[in-house]
Amino acid sequence: xxxxxxxxxxxxxxxxxxxxxxxxxxxxxxxxxxxxxxxxxxxxxxxxxxxxxxxxxxxxxxxxxxxxxxxxxxxxxxxxxxxxxxxxxxxxxxxxxxxxxxxxxxxxxxxxxxxxxxxxxxxxxxxxxxxxxxxxxxxxxxxxxxxxxxxxxxxxxxxxxxxxxxxxxxxxxxxxxxxxxxxxxxxxxxxxxxxxxxxxxxxxxxxxxxxxxxxxxxxxxxxxxxxxxxxxxxxxxxxxxxxxxxxxxxxxxxxxxxxxxxxxxxxxxxxxxxxxxxxxxxxxxxxxxxxxxxxxxxxxxxxxx
Numbered sequence: 001x002x003x004x005x006x007x008x009x010x011x012x013x014x015x016x017x018x019x020x021x022x023x024x025x026x027x028x029x030x031x032x033x034x035x036x037x038x039x040x041x042x043x044x045x046x047x048x049x050x051x052x053x054x055x056x057x058x059x060x061x062x063x064x065x066x067x068x069x070x071x072x073x074x075x076x077x078x079x080x081x082x083x084x085x086x087x088x089x090x091x092x093x094x095x096x097x098x099x100x101x102x103x104x105x106x107x108x109x110x111x112x113x114x115x116x117x118x119x120x121x122x123x124x125x126x127x128x129x130x131x132x133x134x135x136x137x138x139x140x141x142x143x144x145x146x147x148x149x150x151x152x153x154x155x156x157x158x159x160x161x162x163x164x165x166x167x168x169x170x171x172x173x174x175x176x177x178x179x180x181x182x183x184x185x186x187x188x189x190x191x192x193x194x195x196x197x198x199x200x201x202x203x204x205x206x207x208x209x210x211x212x213x214x215x216x217x218x219x220x221x222x223x224x225x226x227x228x229x230x231x232x233x234x235x236x237x238x239x240x241x242x243x244x245x246x247x248x249x250x251x252x253x254x255x256x257x258x259x260x261x262x263x264x265x266x267x268x269x270x271x272x273x274x275x276x277x278x279x280x281x282x283x284x285x286x287x288x289x290x291x292x293x294x295x296x297x298x299x300x301x302x303x304x305x
Contacts, residue, residue, distance in 0.1 A: 003037075003051060004033050004034065004036070005048075005049055006033050008045075015032075018043055019041075022041050035124070042285075044278060046287070047136030047137075050124075051126055051127075051129065053125065055118070055122065056124075056125065064117075067125075068113075076096065076114050076135060078115070078116040086117050089117075098139070100139040100141045101138065102140070104160070105160060112129060112131075112134065113129060114135070146184055147181045148202035148204070149181045154288055156290075157288045158296050166231050168189075168190030171192050172192065172229060172231045174194070174195045176234055182233050190210070196216055198217060229255060231258045233261065247261060247280075251299075260298050265293045265294060277295075285297050
C-alpha cells in the first residue's frame, strides 16, 4: 500500500519533518508530493493526503485519460513537472467545477481523486483523498468591504471543512479578537459574540448586532466569568505551548462545546506542540489553504448547538 502526502507551497520542510518524526519513510519525492509506503497517517502539514495510490504505466495521452476514467469520474491534477502532457490528459477527463464558494456552505462531498505524472509514461493516482478540494486549495467569493482584515478567510475555510458553523442564538467567545475579522464572521452568521482583547474592535464590527467587547487579556479571562459557550475561537498570536494551556483551561471548565483555534509558530516549527494538540481526543489539526506558518485546531462536540 502506498500513500502520498501533498504539502502546501512553502511548507514542504514542515511536512517532511512531520513524516520523519512519525517514522514514515519517503520512497519518492515529487516536488511537494511525498510518496510513502504504508497506510495513511495523520499529517497536519499535508494539505491533501492521497490514499491507496495506483502507479500505472501509460503509453499515450489517450491511454492515461482512459486509465483514470476506468478508476472513477472526478480527478484533480497535480502537475509540478510534465505540465503540457498533464494538461492534455486532464482535458480528456470530465470537467470538475472549481467555482469559488459562497460562505456559509459546506465543502463538496463528491469524491475527488488526485493524479500526477511521475514521468511522461508513469502515472500516480489515488481515487480517495483527504481533501474535497483540488490539491487542498479552496477559493471563496470574498467579502471585500465588511471584515477589517483577511483573517476571516481561514475561519471561513475551517468552518466549511467542518461542515458546521455557529447559528442564530449560539453563544461564541472570540479570544484575541481585535481588529475583529473573526468576530465579524460570527456576527454575520447571527451568533452572539463575546470578543475579548485589550485592543478595541474595528468600529464597524463593534457596532454589529450581538457583539460584546471586553477589553481584557484573553489569557487572564476566567471561564466562570463568561459562563457556558457553544464555540470558543482564537486567532491569538502566541507561542503554541501557551495556546495549549489556554485550551486545556477551557476544556477543563466544561463550559465549551466546540473549539476552533489557530496554532501560530514564531520562528521554528514546534512539532511537539502540534503533536500535543493532535493528541487531544477527537481533535483535528490541519494546515489550511489560508493558513500561513500556522495550523488550525478544531475540537467538536458530537452535535453543534
